[in-house]
Amino acid sequence: MKTFQTLAELSNLVGQEIAVSDWHTITQAQVNQFADATGDHQWIHVDVEKAKAGPFGDTIAHGFLTLALIPQFLESSLHIAEARLGVNYGLNKVRFMAPVPVGSRLRGRLTLLASVPIDNGGVQMTWQVAIEREGLSKPVCVAESLVRHYS
Known part of the structure; x- marks a missing residue:
């Protein structure tokens, strides 16, 4: 995990890759809970x-489940000491480029x-999150995540 003392310290790194998250394994139980x-x-x-005979040869995670892991990837990869609150603000340019079979390990490249700067002492950060599947050369999902941080 990378730690930044201030929002300004992190803001000075616009244009750079900041962190890569730990791996997260997709389970069938997780997929079923997301379906529910x-x-x-x-x-x-x-x-x-039925999925064994389907186009992917196994069950796959929902695209939106993959997308929903973005906050976990951010939270487990970096810490901003002065930030008391982070709020999801939205998404831009979301693309699902490859399936995620159950059992896959994913991580986020941030x-x-x-x-x-925004009102109330906040900063709106736009993150490109490339979600990688272990063993696959291209990302399974790429999205721009907008997060508002407040100190």
Whole structure:
């Protein structure tokens, strides 16, 4: 984990890769819980037997489950000592480029694209998050995540 004392210290690194998260393993239980939470019970996600004969040869994580790991990747990769609060503000340019079979290990590669002051002593940071699957040369998902940090 990388630690920054101030928002300004981190803001000075716009344009640079800041951190790479630890690996996270996708489990069938996690996929099933996500399906229950969202109502998306498509067989490619939850029917193990049917999915074996499907286009991916196994069940796969929902794209939105993969996307929902971004806060975990950020939180486990960097710490801003003076920030008392971080709030998801939105997403830009989300793309799902490859499936994530259950059992895959994922991690986030975090690049700070922008840092702009906002009201109440905050900073809005735009992060490019490239979600990598172990053993695959291209990312499975790339998104711009907008996070508002307040000191």
